[in-house]
Amino acid sequence: MGIVNSVNTENRCGHFKADDEDGELFSWLIDAGLTGTRVRDVFTEFCERLNKRGVRIKRGNIALSAIHPQVSAFMYTWRHGEGLVTNTNFLHSDIPGEGWFASPFFFMLTNKIPFLHRPLAPENELDFPVLVEFREEGMTDWFCQIFDFGWGFENQSLEISAGLITSWASDRPGGFTEEEFRILSKAIPLFGIAVKGIASFRTARAMLETYIGRETAGKVLSGQVRRGSVDSINAVLVYADLKGFTQLSDTIEKGDLVEMLDHYLDRMASPIEAAGGEILKFMGDGILATFELTSADEQSVRQICEAALGVTEQMMEGVDFLNKERRDADKPTMDLDIALHVGEVMYGNVGSETRLDFTVIGPAVNEVSRIEALCDDLGSSLLASGDFMRTCSNAVTSLRSCGYHQLRGVREPIELFCRD
Template identity: 75%
Template sequence: MNETGKSAGSPMGLDSVNFDNRCGHFPATNEQEELFAWLIDAGLKGGTVRELFTEFCERLISQGVKLKRGNIALSAIHPQVSAFMYTWRRGEGLVTNTNFLHSEEPGEGWFASPFFFMLTNKLTFLHRRLDDETELDFPVLVEFKNEGLTDWFCQIFDFGWGFEDQTTERNAGLITSWASDRPGGFTDEEFRILSRTIPVFGLAAKGIASFRTARSVLETYIGRETAQKVLSGQIRRGSVDSINAVLVYADLKGFTSLTDVTGQGDLVEMLDQYLDCMACPIEDAGGEILKFMGDGLLATFELSSTEPDEMQKICETALHAAETMMSGIATLNEKRQQSKQPTMGLDIALHVGEVMYGNVGSETRLDFTVIGPAVNEVSRIEALCDILDTRLIASGDFVRAAREAGAALTSCGFHELRGVRAPIELFCHG
């Protein structure tokens, strides 16, 4: 390579190629290579699989491929969604955008589909002509034939993600299918274009999906804001920022005693129900759940400034979220009592202060969390709920910052907190 990044004496006039609107990683000399270049560039830059798929279909059309229908199904590593599916039609664009949930059982159509047949028999390619007299072996292909499609094939790509749940429908990374309405089906030239470009499309889709999967997993386990910090490279051990925040510490009452008398499956299902009532109000209000600690959680509402109006607004938001948590728990308990199921109570503490937010841990295992006196104090405050016979306690710092929003809280005097030098004033709810 010379200083310009071009190969000296390169053949086929590559030195004269204009790279302004091309992928410099793969200099193209013809239309089909331009499609390769675009796929490489798209896979490297990111975007969404939906956008990639839509434009890929349109670019195939521009190269003379008489594609009528394209369909892709992408496996997902997501707490609710098991796969995403998109369908494109010529002249209509993207016509379906479907999410398949873990809770959904596959229907009869799936078990009668060519995709299930291919996965079961470990096939990565299947081709069927739709315009001859051959009897079609899958109901969906009969439907395609009746719609006027003449040719169909499917290609499957394993992303190597190694799902622990190795059910047949989870083994694939990307399932693609392509159909034409050209009389006589796809031509040899069209097959040549498709066979060369679809695998590159699969690789680009994996590149995009892998990053989005990483973000989804991180957001699920460490929260949206923290995930963004990690993905932006803030992962150096000891890297911390000081922030002002409202702290919410919530803990379920009676969980430990129930572990001895409740089956494992029922226990986990019950805990999930209660944690939903606790977590959703915080997330809906813009808070960040930092940790689930067995039967409790620690969350923050970051203060962008210490201006009185800003602090009052955030404290009011946090207090409303806490009240919604208690209301949700009460409603859940009523339903569980009606069905003679065990119930639990909820204790909540609210505090405000400066905390250190960042990476702590060992050389090989880090935790992105908050540390500092305010964190210790909020946990000590929550421990006093039983003593003060209340379900929610707020610190004096919180109430003063909340101003009028804290009017519903009543002083319950000064109390000593373990490890804290001076007694602090606490306020009870109700």
């Protein structure tokens, strides 16, 4: 216990108190990595702190690989006296231009060179066009250092395993001094560790949100990961299913089939997310989504139900528009059936000891899927349960009762409402 009490606990990260300027800079970098500040903010302050420390940075640039469904990398550029001047996201669909293939970064990555230094003195012959531009702008020295994060995947658009590219330029006459290189040789790797610490958590969040939804990701990241840990919630359930997908899957080339399905699911998912719903599952050619009602007052409940009903109209309009485009292009189309229901469901971790699924279970989940299965029989692309309509109370809808119907596995018939 005496050892624990002797440690200085004033610093948030619990490391020893800095006793010189270098220590203060390194201590700040450790704190930045532990506290999860945004990468762009850490980079900006790092450049400013280096200049205050006496390291004459004229231009700093970093490119951070991303594990993200749309973005392949983030790039930031800082200039002395101007601050952050570039904040760029590179998409997976972006095609690198000639400038990338003529850059020192491309050369280093393809030749597995982690460090490259080029003094920009007038008498030196430079081997990369961008360095000639830097010299013409008055910069005198430049170097690049690359860090592989060891995440084990290849970023094909950058031809780099996931990691961080950093480059630094000075306008000091004669270039960086030995003292500046001494500071930078220790500070930049610490900066790389701080960025990895921040990026690791943000990458985990982005991936979880992509695969299990924003709200569910928040629950998992907050520690709700124990098997059997579930909450009971009252929610509107939306079950949407594309018609004809199975038959088309036997006649369309696999690549075209996946692309077609993505286009349809995008039209179905976007309205749900825009209205604050949570997509729990993409089930092949269908979607299960919820709009939580728990803790909402009567007026809010009605508004949520109205929003869910409005979402179904937007989903069908989106699919109708897509079908028109595909018919005009002589491509196969699919129609959409949707069911709306409301009820109490259990929401949480279900599965085996080593493989869990964060999902909803309960009678209402089974019922909404069986309601959707009656769309063809009742000649309506949208069916809502009587429970949903009663929850909507005085909301104005375009749905009419189509009688009581038996659901498979459900004891009592339930009233269903369909579109006019």
